[in-house]
Amino acid sequence: MFAHEKISKPGVDAVETNRCRYCYKEIRDRDELVTASNWFRVRPFHYRCFELLERDAKTIAGTWNPVNGRTGLVSVILMLVLFIVMWTTDLLGGIGDLLGLLALYPVVLRVFSFFVFEVRLPKYIENKPRQ
Ligand SMILES: [Zn+2]
Numbered sequence: 001m002f003a004h005e006k007i008s009k010p011g012v013d014a015v016e017t018n019r020c021r022y023c024y025k026e027i028r029d030r031d032e033l034v035t036a037s038n039w040f041r042v043r044p045f046h047y048r049c050f051e052l053l054e055r056d057a058k059t060i061a062g063t064w065n066p067v068n069g070r071t072g073l074v075s076v077i078l079m080l081v082l083f084i085v086m087w088t089t090d091l092l093g094g095i096g097d098l099l100g101l102l103a104l105y106p107v108v109l110r111v112f113s114f115f116v117f118e119v120r121l122p123k124y125i126e127n128k129p130r131q
Helices: 002-008 012-017 047-057 069-088 093-118
Strands: 033-038 041-046
Touching (some): 033 093, 041 047
Antiparallel strands (some): 033 041
C-alpha cells in the first residue's frame, strides 16, 4: 500500500522544472512554456510571464533570451550552420574553431531545454482553467 503511494508521487525534480520562475505557479503544457537563458542558466516561464519579465529586464540588470519557440529555433539553425562551417573548413583557422564552439552554445541550450523542460510536459491541453 505505502509503496504504491510513493511511486505515484511526482519527483521533486519534476515539480521544480514545471514551475514558472516568475510567478511560481505550475506550467501545464508546452503551449504556455517559454524557456529562456541568461548566461549559463536555463529557466522555465509562462508565455505571459516572460513578457512581463522582459519588461522588467529593461530596468533590472540581465536579460533573458528565449530558447524555445520560433526565435530560438532560427538562431539554433544559424548557429549550427556556423558551427559546421567553422569545423569543416579552415576558415579563420584556430579562431574559426573557437567561434564554432561558441556557436554551439545556443544549440546545447536548446537541446538541454528540450530534454529538461519540454519532454515532461504534454504538448497542448485544451480548455485549461485560467490561472
Ligand atoms: Zn508564470
